[in-house]
Amino acid sequence: MEALKFLRQLLAVILFCLAGNTMVWGQSGPIETARPLIAAKQYNEAIAVYENWLAIYPNDANIWRELGIVQSWNGQSLKGIDAFKKSLGIDPGNLDAKRSLGYAYAWRGDYGHAKEMFESVLEASTNDEEAQKGLAYLALWSGNYARAANQFSELARRSPQNTEYQIALAKSYKAIGETGKAARAYRQIKQLDPANKATAGELVALRTQPVFAEADIWAGYSKVASSSSDGLRLMQLALQLRHNLRVYGRFDKSLSVDNLDLLRRNVRGNVYNLGAYYNWNDKTGTTIEAGLREFGEAQPEQYTIRAEQNYAIGKNVCLKGGLMTAFAKDTRSEWVIFAxxxxxxxxxxxxxxxxxxxRLNAYSFDHRFALNSKFLPGKGYEINIGVLAGRAQIENEAAMRELTGAYVVGLAPISKPVWLMFSYRYENGFFDKLSTAALGLRFRFGESR
Structure with missing residues (x-):
């Protein structure tokens, strides 16, 4: 809905500008009469003015076009398209009508016909900026962000003071992961329009966008019941291969230091994962992950598969759901369902x-609920504070076991390429009490912002 609202507002501005180019036809009667009505957003009254004129002069191509513009503003896009077509039927070479029809098609999401109109204008007038801009917006709205970036870059090069081009260019670069170039475009907007408050927010948001490569390393201290351990906890490398594809590899030895049974027996519990996240569009994304858990000679190696799907509802809500399974030779498989x-x-x-x-087996299962509050104070800083609770049914036990806990995780940029991470977790678990404290560093490699 936000994208549609933006498209509607932008189209209104574009059609108004195009209308301004044709206010000197000599048909000043209906135009001058309709102008104050349009300014007051009395579109139905303005439409009546044009329709009354056309009832007398049905072959007035320019007034048909003006009618189409007002009908488009009034939400009558199909009628607007019909009016533009009638204008072109009378005057096939009317480039203003072709541009207007192109934007009207775009408003309807009919990008194919919109493209035909803009290209038709460029065939007649190679350097027509409005048609070039129309094609650039079509690329942006249809998700062809790389092409949009190229086209808006050329438009901005020719008109460097045009903030509209810079805004669209920044959006295009951001969508394809070119965060450094997006930041430069937003800084240009800030120079051209210091009152633009959204620019500052976008610049801050870009600091948290993925770069080409990120490397995380964590070390910490754990205490489980009366046993404790310290040392390396996790290492991860993530690569942003495309604007919508991120792959990662992770080595995690948290089981070695957080599981009391493994800790007391001095058995390693290393976990190796390879995964990828693919962003299908601005609403949906999928994570697929495969892993291996090794426990030395204590028990067979265990293989894991995890899948997660995200779906955005509007601008402020995103739903997540998925499942994970862990299996090994001659043992029961574990299943986890999460939402x-x-x-x-x-x-x-x-x-x-x-x-x-x-579900561990037919007789053992647990369910847990967690609530995380993510605070974003700005400039890349992030603080997560969460609580968790759960209950478990253990095989051969009549009573349910309970779990409670809380945690805090933070992220603080030290410099552009180096970020500090910290976490603390306390858990009164199903079997033992656990407390962990860890520090980490994130190294970000990519274009400077």
């Missing part, structure tokens, strides 16, 4: 509820 979401309460606060159901 959750993200709710943007304010620019600086997002709530993230989540539910997990785990």
């Amino acid at each position: 959750g979401g993200q709710i943007s309460v304010a620019r600086w606060l997002t709530l993230e509820p989540a539910f997990f159901f785990t």
